[in-house]
Amino acid sequence: MNIKRLKGFRDILPSETPAWRLVEESASRVFGKYGYEELRLPLLEETPLFKRTIGEATDIVEKEMYTFTDAGDNMVTLRPEGTASTVRAYVENGFARSHPKERWFYMGPMFRRERPQKGRFRQFHQIGAECFGWAEPAADADVISMLWDFAVDLGISSRVSMEVNSLGCASDRSAYIEELRKYLESRSDSLCSNCKERTTRNPLRVLDCKSPHCQEATKDAPSLENYLCEDCAEHFTVVCGILSSEKVPFKVNNRMVRGLDYYNRTTFELLTNELGSQNAVAAGGRYDGLVELLGGPAVPALGFAMGVERLVLMVGEGAGIRSAPGAYFVYRTEEGQRRAFSLKRQLIGEGFKADMDYEERSFKAQMRAAGSSGAAFAVIFGESEIAEGKVTIKDMQKGEQVTLDDKEAKDVLIQRLRMESELGD
Numbered sequence: 001m002n003i004k005r006l007k008g009f010r011d012i013l014p015s016e017t018p019a020w021r022l023v024e025e026s027a028s029r030v031f032g033k034y035g036y037e038e039l040r041l042p043l044l045e046e047t048p049l050f051k052r053t054i055g056e057a058t059d060i061v062e063k064e065m066y067t068f069t070d071a072g073d074n075m076v077t078l079r080p081e082g083t084a085s086t087v088r089a090y091v092e093n094g095f096a097r098s099h100p101k102e103r104w105f106y107m108g109p110m111f112r113r114e115r116p117q118k119g120r121f122r123q124f125h126q127i128g129a130e131c132f133g134w135a136e137p138a139a140d141a142d143v144i145s146m147l148w149d150f151a152v153d154l155g156i157s158s159r160v161s162m163e164v165n166s167l168g169c170a171s172d173r174s175a176y177i178e179e180l181r182k183y184l185e186s187r188s189d190s191l192c193s194n195c196k197e198r199t200t201r202n203p204l205r206v207l208d209c210k211s212p213h214c215q216e217a218t219k220d221a222p223s224l225e226n227y228l229c230e231d232c233a234e235h236f237t238v239v240c241g242i243l244s245s246e247k248v249p250f251k252v253n254n255r256m257v258r259g260l261d262y263y264n265r266t267t268f269e270l271l272t273n274e275l276g277s278q279n280a281v282a283a284g285g286r287y288d289g290l291v292e293l294l295g296g297p298a299v300p301a302l303g304f305a306m307g308v309e310r311l312v313l314m315v316g317e318g319a320g321i322r323s324a325p326g327a328y329f330v331y332r333t334e335e336g337q338r339r340a341f342s343l344k345r346q347l348i349g350e351g352f353k354a355d356m357d358y359e360e361r362s363f364k365a366q367m368r369a370a371g372s373s374g375a376a377f378a379v380i381f382g383e384s385e386i387a388e389g390k391v392t393i394k395d396m397q398k399g400e401q402v403t404l405d406d407k408e409a410k411d412v413l414i415q416r417l418r419m420e421s422e423l424g425d
């Protein structure tokens with residue numbers, strides 16, 4: 001029997017998890033300061049949740065969802081993104097009516113059955129934030145500032161750029177889409193086959209096609225900017241004004257659109273050119289109609305999601321601290337093991353890391369293990385120590401050692417380990 005993990009899935013090994021935690025802890029810390037609370041959502045939802053919110057005519061719903069019928073004949077789907085579930089939870093738990101102003105963040109795996117390619121996984125991870133209850137442009141500026149501050153906290157801000165755009169309201173967009181479609185139809189011969197199809201179904205997406213032919217052919221396509229109504233234009237002006245005065249660096253990109261149907265007005269992306277063509281590390285925007293679409297009252301909202309795999313690549317898979325044990329215990333005989341076990345546990349109780357082998361290997365082998373563990377101290381219960389009721393503490397860096405009784409040894413170890421950890425900080 002040779003069972004392997006599924007194609008497109010991966011194991012995140014202990015050597016990588018410190019970098020993952022670095023990203024997750026940075027997000028929790030920064031979002032928490034902005035008043036966001038953590039929400040934990042189910043991985044599995046009823047299929048119509050995603051069909052209704054993401055839209056039937058999208059690649060995600062048409063081709064990529066992990067959808068199946070469970071034993072009770074329910075059509076269920078592994079969540080392909082987090083916003084739909086967040087809004088569902090917001091409506092279902094009564095917040096939309098009783099306490100509409102909420103700011104939440106979530107993190108966890110998402111699932112899309114995409115064609116396997118380098119750096120893309122069928123189980124991937126997102127951290128997202130959603131801000132419910134405010135239509136004001138200050139809310140948009142606050143969310144974008146928070147995303148920027150996260151990039152600063154994580155230490156990647158010099159390697160990313162923020163782009164913003166306004167998609168206007170539904171009526172602005174339908175007027176624009178009509179003009180855009182006419183324009184695209186007149187250039188249909190120069191478009192890739194995907195974009196030919198998009199011209200009828202989802203013409204906005206043609207604007208962010210990566211094909212150079214499509215980009216060339218749509219160079220002077222009508223710009224959505226010129227179709228914004230007065231209110232939408234004013235909203236966007238205020239968002240940009242706040243960001244400018246706050247010195248959050250950004251660029252307006254009028255060609256930035258969204259694959260998902262539910263976005264309106266402000267939309268933004270955090271981009272990098274370090275990861276090849278897959279260059280958005282975070283994307284988001286306003287989705288004022290989504291709460292109503294899921295059976296709630298009309299509550300304005302906006303948010304974003306970040307790709308954790310991409311952020312981990314940016315900080316470096318080896319980033320983050322793997323803590324070495326503070327003390328490694330070396331012993332002979334059963335009595336030595338008991339005393340080592342007890343002292344090790346007392347140190348752990350005091351907040352330090354400590355380790356030992358459970359198997360009584362040769363003294364030499366245990367000392368080697370102490371050395372390769374990276375521990376600051378070896379704590380030795382050898383035959384002479386046991387005979388005298390003592391224990392030896394060896395400083396692994398300096399090579400100095402001192403022999404004490406167990407109680408003294410504990411006090412000395414606590415004192416020395418505390419000094420080590422202060423030095424480490």
Ligand SMILES: [Zn+2]
Nearest residue numbers: 169172229232
């Ligand atoms: Zn408008």
Ligand SMILES: [Zn+2]
Nearest residue numbers: 192195209214
């Ligand atoms: Zn194209």
